[in-house]
Amino acid sequence: MYGDLRARLATTLQEIDNAGLTKYERRLATPQSAHIQTATAAGQAASLNFCANNYLGLADHPEVVAAAKASYDDWGFGMASVRFICGTQELHKDLEGAISDFLGMADTILFSSCFDANGGVFEVLFGEEDAIISDELNHASLIDGIRLCKAQRFRYKNRDMADLRAQLEAAKASGTRQMCIVTDGVFSMDGYYAPLPQICDLAEEYGALVLVDDSHAVGFVGEHGRGTHELFDVMSRVDIITGTLGKALGGASGGYVSGPQEVVDLLRQRARPYLFSNAVAPAVAAGSMKAIDLARNSDALRQQLDANKVLFRELMTQAGFDLLPGEHAIVPVMFPGEEGARTAAQIADAMLEQGVYVIAFSYPVVPKGKARIRVQLSAAHSQDDVRACVAAFVAARAQVTGS
Structure with missing residues (x-):
C-alpha cells in the first residue's frame, strides 16, 4: 500500500528541489558557538556561525x-x-x-x-x-x-x-x-x-x-x-x-x-x-x-551585541546589499524576485565554502519573491568576525552573480 504514497511523496520532493527550495541540514561537529566545525565529505571545516539564535553566546558558556x-x-x-x-x-x-x-x-x-x-x-x-x-x-x-x-x-x-x-x-x-x-x-x-x-x-x-x-x-x-x-x-x-x-x-x-x-x-x-x-x-x-x-547581569554582553549589529549593518550597506531596516540582532539580507530563492541559496553555499555559516530562507518560510539570508549577530562574535562575514558576502555575491 505504501507504493502509491511513495510515488506521491517522491514527486512532491522533486518539485521542491526543482524550485530550489530544498532545505538541507548541515552537520556540526562541535558545540553551538560563534566558531564551529561543520562536517563535510572531506572531514571537518571551521566556520563562523551567523545563523544561530545564540544572541548572548551562552549556548556553550x-x-x-x-x-x-x-x-x-x-x-x-x-x-x-x-x-x-x-x-x-x-x-x-x-x-x-x-x-x-x-x-x-x-x-x-x-x-x-x-x-x-x-x-x-x-x-x-x-x-x-x-x-x-x-x-x-x-x-x-x-x-x-x-x-x-x-x-x-x-x-x-x-x-x-x-x-x-x-x-x-x-x-x-x-x-x-x-x-x-x-x-x-x-x-x-x-x-x-x-x-x-x-x-x-x-x-x-x-x-x-x-x-x-x-x-x-x-x-x-x-x-x-x-x-x-x-x-x-x-x-x-x-x-x-x-x-x-x-x-x-x-x-x-x-x-x-x-x-x-x-x-x-x-x-x-x-x-x-x-x-x-x-x-x-x-x-x-x-x-x-x-x-x-x-x-x-550581562550588560557587557548586550553592549557587545549592540556594537556587532551596528557594525554589520554599516558594512553591508556600504557594500550595496539590500537589508531590511531595523535595530534587532536579526538582520535579513534580501534577494527579491523570482530567482531570489536560488540566488540566496547559492550565496549561502558559497559562503560556507569560505568558512561563514549562514542559511537562506525562501517560500514557504517567507512569502514568495522575498527570499533572504537571515543573519543573526551574537555577543560571542568579535568585530573581526563581523568583518569576515561581510567579506564573505561580497566574495560570494561576486562568485554567484558576477557582480
Whole structure:
C-alpha cells in the first residue's frame, strides 16, 4: 500500500528541489558557538556561525555548562514522566520563580518547548464565546495554538494598528465575551518589533488582553534584557508572555507561559502539552537558571551585541546589499524576485565554502519573491568576525552573480 504514497511523496520532493527550495541540514561537529566545525565529505571545516539564535553566546558558556553538569549528580538525567504524576523537582520550581521574577510576572509554568506553550495556552483560556485577534505574521506555534481553541479568529495586517482597530471592532460587534490580542514581540523573519505601546493602548480601549510571544527578545532586549515589554516600557500592560529557553537563555530547550496567578494555575490543571509531556530535563533547567542569572547581569554582553549589529549593518550597506531596516540582532539580507530563492541559496553555499555559516530562507518560510539570508549577530562574535562575514558576502555575491 505504501507504493502509491511513495510515488506521491517522491514527486512532491522533486518539485521542491526543482524550485530550489530544498532545505538541507548541515552537520556540526562541535558545540553551538560563534566558531564551529561543520562536517563535510572531506572531514571537518571551521566556520563562523551567523545563523544561530545564540544572541548572548551562552549556548556553550562555561558557567552554563558547569551548572548543567553538576545537575546530573544532584538531580539525575530525567523525570521519566509528567509532573503531576511523578512529582516535580525543586529545580523546576526555582526556574519558574526565576523566570517570573525576571519578567515581572506573578507566576510561570514550564513546557517542553515554546511551541508546546503556545499550543497549550489558548485552548485552556478561550472558548467559543471569545475572540483572538492575531498578527498575520505570528509564529507558526501561535497560529497552531490558536487553531486548537474554539474562539473566533480575527487576523490583522502585520503591525498595522488601523487594521487591528478594525478587527477589534469586528470582534466586539460579534458579541464576544473576552478579546485577546496576540503578537510576536519580534517577528523572526524580519527582525521587526511589535508596536507594543499602541497595541496596549488599543487593548485598554477595547477591554482586550495582550499576549506576547517574546522568544526572540528575552535575555537581551530592553535595558536589563527582560524583553520587548521592558524595551517599550509596558511591563505592567502586557498580560501574558510566552517564550523559550532555547535561544538567548542558554539555547537548549524548554518554553514557558508567564502571567497572572490564575492563568498559570489553570494551565497546570488543563494544558494538554503540560499534562501529557515529560518535565523539562533537570540539566536543561539547571543550565537555564544559570543562563538567566548571566543574562540579567550581562550588560557587557548586550553592549557587545549592540556594537556587532551596528557594525554589520554599516558594512553591508556600504557594500550595496539590500537589508531590511531595523535595530534587532536579526538582520535579513534580501534577494527579491523570482530567482531570489536560488540566488540566496547559492550565496549561502558559497559562503560556507569560505568558512561563514549562514542559511537562506525562501517560500514557504517567507512569502514568495522575498527570499533572504537571515543573519543573526551574537555577543560571542568579535568585530573581526563581523568583518569576515561581510567579506564573505561580497566574495560570494561576486562568485554567484558576477557582480
